[in-house]
Amino acid sequence: MLSVFCSPSRYTQGQDATARLGEEMATLGLEGPALVVAGRSPARMLSQVWKASFGDAGFTHEVHPFGGECTLAEIARIKDRATACKAGVIVGSGGGKVLDAARAAAADLRLPVVCCPTVASSDAPCSALSVIYSEAGVVELFRIYRRNPDLVLVDTRVIAQGPPRLLVAGMGDALATWFEAKTCADGRVRNMRGGLSTQTALTLAEACYRTLLEDGADALEAVKAKVVTPALERLVEANTLLSGIGFESSGLAAAHAIHNGLTTARGTRDFLHGEKVAFGLLCQLVMEGQARSVVERVLGFATAVGLPVTLAEIGLAGVTQAELGLIAQRATAREETIHNEPFEVTAVMVSDAIRAADAIGRAWKSRL
Ligand SMILES: [Zn+2]
Known part of the structure; x- marks a missing residue:
């Protein structure tokens, strides 16, 4: 290929x-x-x-x-x-x-x-x-x-001049880029253009993640003060260009598919794309069995800038098992990018990962 x-x-x-x-x-x-x-x-x-x-x-x-x-x-x-x-x-x-x-x-x-x-x-x-x-x-x-x-x-x-929440949502979308890109490249699956990933795209996706960790919090402060700083310039480039190229030229995986599942639940309507993607990423990391240190770095960043890490934070406090089932079903629809994961993904695995991610997020927040 x-x-x-x-x-x-x-x-x-x-x-x-x-x-x-x-x-x-x-x-x-x-x-x-x-x-x-x-x-x-x-x-x-x-x-x-x-x-x-x-x-x-x-x-x-x-x-x-x-x-x-x-x-x-x-x-x-x-x-x-x-x-x-x-x-x-x-x-x-x-x-x-x-x-x-x-x-x-x-x-x-x-x-x-x-x-x-x-x-x-x-x-x-x-x-x-x-x-x-x-x-x-x-x-x-x-x-x-x-x-x-x-x-x-x-x-x-x-x-x-825009609302800080929108910049944070962009960070949520960009936060998933490196992890989804890496999953796709490792699995040698087709990217959005029907080809394999390149070193270029993968390098840009990694730069995206690094920029978020380094500049995300400072960029948020700049937008709260409605001023442009070098940190904001770098972060805007990460949210827009690095993440854009990273996802398109490497591919999407579970995080975005779970986002698509979450959009079917009425409770999540008031939440932004990137906010749901951030929670979807946490589910992806759980499902992939990523190391605790990786999960903690993501949790630390997400909570520092105010991205959701629990179901309650995306409008799904008290979600029923039946609702979760519908979300998981949508996330595992045949054409979904969740099937770029290197193992077979079932709806039950997704609803379990959502529950587990929520529990991990709640435990993390209770220690803050
Ligand atoms: Zn996205």
Whole structure:
């Protein structure tokens, strides 16, 4: 089998990077008009900067307000608007769901796509896949595209203004990257692009984990103070670029599959992707029988930055065995990445691992 590595064509990050958006797009040879799919607060915060930046670079642009959920209906609305304004490029500005929807619409219309994450809450921005949700907020399907984004542009001043909880959720998503990547590489299973992992992807995934441990807590303090520091710059890069490449070019395993299972339980609806992934990672480590020292390092980091390590912390206090069974069933569905683990995984193993992870997390917290 061949090894395959993929990444966005260009990644630009820094304070006030939005002011350079038009210039960066022009450098890549992208042509307007640009349809900007934007969440409400990015539209409020950035519309003047877009006007200046696109204007200077010779792009006309329109803004499409995002409907709130990345559903098939929302993707269709974006496509209609893009067709109506004869868009030459689609720019997503917002959280993971905005970018997923922008990417899906661009892929259907065969247009280039630019992702401008305004929070570092997940590793989706750099990827060539979207998670499509049902109107009720349950993961419905994954769509994989032929190409990664043409440009990912991250304005760290914007990220620093965001809620600290979103940055922490991004750390939860990134926390799983190295462990899932290593499981996939060790098992020589196919990555998201149908090839084997590369040393490059694995090295980036490990750098992702190291950066979290070194810079995570300081970066969180920076966002609480709404300022940009070198630690925040490094952490944002870890959450977005290192984790994005790490997962896509190495692969996912149990942590993300258990996340997908958890989304079926109503109690977890108010919790973010990365928060559920962090708990899913703890379950993965338990299921893989990882050394106590490995589990403790993850627990120590998670509790230091406020990531959930118990069922109660993801809205599942008092979960019944029947509910757990449904979660485990979803997590072990045939197409799930949990089957990248190097042993056969059953639903019972998953529900047992969830109970065990919860007990370990509770014991850890009671000692703090
Ligand atoms: Zn993820």
